[in-house]
Amino acid sequence: MADGHTITIEQVDQHVRVVHGDQILAESERPLVLKETGCPPRYYLPADDVRLDLLTPSDTHTYCPFKGTASYWTVTAGGQVAENAIWAYPEPNDEADWLEGYAGFYQLFGATPRDLVSQPSD
Numbered sequence: 627m628a629d630g631h632t633i634t635i636e637q638v639d640q641h642v643r644v645v646h647g648d649q650i651l652a653e654s655e656r657p658l659v660l661k662e663t664g665c666p667p668r669y670y671l672p673a674d675d676v677r678l679d680l681l682t683p684s685d686t687h688t689y690c691p692f693k694g695t696a697s698y699w700t701v702t703a704g705g706q707v708a709e710n711a712i713w714a715y716p717e718p719n720d721e722a723d724w725l726e727g728y729a730g731f732y733q734l735f736g737a738t739p740r741d742l743v744s745q746p747s748d
Contacts, residue, residue, distance in 0.1 A: 630663065631662075631663045631664075631692070632661075632662070632663050633660065633661070633662045633663075633692055633693075633722075634660070634661045634662075635658055635659070635660050635661075635670075635724055636658065636659050636661075637656070637657075637658055638657055638658070638659050640655075640657055641653075641654070641655055642654050642657045642669055642671060644671070644676075644731055646680070646701050646703045646704060646706060646708060646711075647703045647704020647705060647706040648703075648704040649677070649680060649703035649704045650677070651676065651677050651680055651701060651703060652671050652675050652676040652677065652729070652731070653675060654671040654672060654675035656671070656672050656675065657669050657670065657671050658670040658671075658724070658728060660730070662692075668730050668731065668732070669730070669731050670725065670728040670729065670730045670731075671728065671729055671731070672727060672728055672729075673714065673727050673728065673729050674727075676712070676729050677703075680701055680702060680703045681699040681700070681701060681712060682699060682700045682702065683697065683698075683699055683700075684697075684698040684699055684700050684709065684710050686698040686710045688713075692719065692721065692722060693715055693718055693719060693722040693725060694715045694717060694718040694719040694722060694725075695715065695716075695717070696713040696714065696715055696730075697713065697714055697715075697716055698710040698711075698712065698713045699711070699712045699713070699714075699729075711731070711732065712729050712730065712731060713729070713730045714728065714729045714730065
C-alpha cells in the first residue's frame with residue numbers, strides 16, 4: 627500500500643437496510659464497513675442480502691490498485707433509476723479477498739446520489 631494510504635475493514639454489529647424509491651434493495655445483519663484514506667466510510671453487504679432482481683449490470687468498471695477491478699450495477703426500483711449505484715469486486719486482489727461476495731454502496735444515511743438512501747434500521 628502507498629505511504630499514508632490505509633484501508634481498514636470492520637464487521638459491524640448493525641442491521642443495515644438500503645432503500646431505493648419505495649423498495650428495499652438490501653437488508654443485512656452482516657455488514658462490513660470499509661474505511662479508506664481520502665474516502666468516506668463505505669458499507670459492503672453480502673450479495674446474498676441484496677435484491678439482485680433490481681440490478682442491471684453496467685458497462686462501467688474502475689480499477690483500484692489496492693482492491694482490484696470493480697464492476698458496477700444500475701438499480702431500477704420504485705420507478706426510479708440510479709446508474710452505477712452499486713459495485714463489487716468479482717475477483718479482488720489477494721490483499722482484498724475479503725471483498726469477494728460483497729456489494730458496496732455509495733449512499734449511506736442519505737449521502738449522494740439522493741435517490742438511493744441507505745439507512746440503519748432498528
